[in-house]
Amino acid sequence: MSHAITATAVTQDFGNVHALRGVDLEIAAGTVYALLGHNGAGKTSLVNILTTLAPPASGHAAVAGFDVVRNPKQVRSKIGLTGQFAAVDADLTGRENIHMIGRLLGLSARQSRDGAAELLARFSLTEAGDRRAGTYSGGMRRRLDLAASLVGKPEVLFLDEPTTGLDPSARLELWEVIEHLVDGGATVLLTTQYLEEADRLAHRIGVMNEGLMVAEGTAAELKSKVGGHVVQVGFATDSEFSDALRALEREGLAADFPNRTINVPAHGASDVAPIVRLLDDAGIGISGLELREPTLDDVYFALTSAPSHLDQAR
């Protein structure tokens, strides 16, 4: 068993901003790992360190067995990077973009040309391949960016928010492309703000918040952290909603509250009745009730919100 990526106590500071505050990471070769976190969580800072673009303030990291600080060149020869902002040359054609990266990676002109043709076909860009990349749509540009990072057949691929800013259909297309990367056996580290994306694409997920890894595991493991189920109660009015919040809080039932609904972590159907009874006794009407599997949203909310958001709601 080998790890394609390891990080130990990695920190990063920007002046007084502590972008990373001691991150540990182990990613098995041949797997897809998702770093999940809101804007500013530190995802890009970590990717920049792992791809040798920035040295860590402290800590160690290795990619494909090479230390990112001591052997950056070896690391670079093993990785592909699709950064947060599509880095394609708008004045070159799609084909030229891929070809240039291939040549810089040391492929012969022929290998690189063949590689470009193959990648353009694989990412449905053959027709647009001889147009300037500046004329591409956002989704096409991302696909081209991804294609360019694949021309060297990297062992480890970094995708920093590959679908941010894409419309739903372009996102779906990109998901399909990413799913097939793993078929080829590469190790993929992707970052995302989208829970469905992590759930759909990744074997393991690391949840980041304010420079720390706050939870880690498979989607199922993360879900189980909220208790296995969620009772979701909806309210018709704001006053009923806040009354209910207070009533539940008195009973020590932790709860989330997006859009006038309250999500109560639960262990199963047996937990529904007490909640309903409690609200009924307090004379609070409800407009909807559902027992459901927790989504990653629930996990994320539970892990990354301040310790007691009920306090803040008061």
Place this chain on the structure above:
Amino acid sequence: MSSSVNPTSNKPTTNFFVEVMILVGRNLRKILRVPQLAFFSLVQPVLFLTLFSQVFRGLASSPGFPRGINYIDYLLPSIVISTVAQNAVQSAVGIATDLNTGMIDRFRSLPITRGSVLFARSISDFLRSGFQVLVMLALGYAVFGFRFHGGFLGAIGMVGLSMAFAWALTWIFLAFGVQTKNPETAQVAGFMVIFPLMFASSSYVPVETLPGWLQAIAQVNPLSYLVDATRALVLGWDLSPDLAQAAIAIAAVAAAGMFLTFRAWRYIGRPKSAGRAKRPRGVPASAD
């Protein structure tokens, strides 16, 4: 370590020379492909030569002007050096644009030699300057009656010095571009440096006629030395101090520029780089 999942043992590698060639090709292709860039690269020398040669034509009738010399033979070297200097500002714009669009991050994530991106930029911009020098010489010959009086070697020397200076200057402006990381800022800053230097020099009037403080600037202004030397080469004058001084000026500009560029480059991506906004401790990350 057996994490190889795409087993391509013996990965091919490139070398510095090949990388620079590839990247120069890319830069030149961009210049040729963007019509405005190609157009202005051609128009700029034509405009400069026409404008400056006509505006400063009266210089020939001023008392200090050397006798028996065609005004254009005296002025063309100045105009060439001015154009080359202005053009070097484009190096700042080019590298700052690449930094801004993320191209540099992409290049830095590749196993290529440190500095190949910078050398490529300096060479492609130097080639563009060389093209402009040739355009100006051809136009000068065809339209304005410009002639070399220093023989074949003088002509070669004049073109060679101008080009070497163009190359050296790109490094100063690469430093600007890497430092500012912003094409517009780099352009304005570069222009504000070059424009005064164009005139606080021996380019368009004899240095002795300048006010004292401008004379002081002109004395240390590399453009003065380049103008003196290329002018001497064109007119077939005695080269004894000028040529050596111009060579020293070129070497000094290149060395200073490279030093500043590589120093700024080292801090690319490094969080403690100067000029980054510092935030108060504990201010939470923006979440939008």
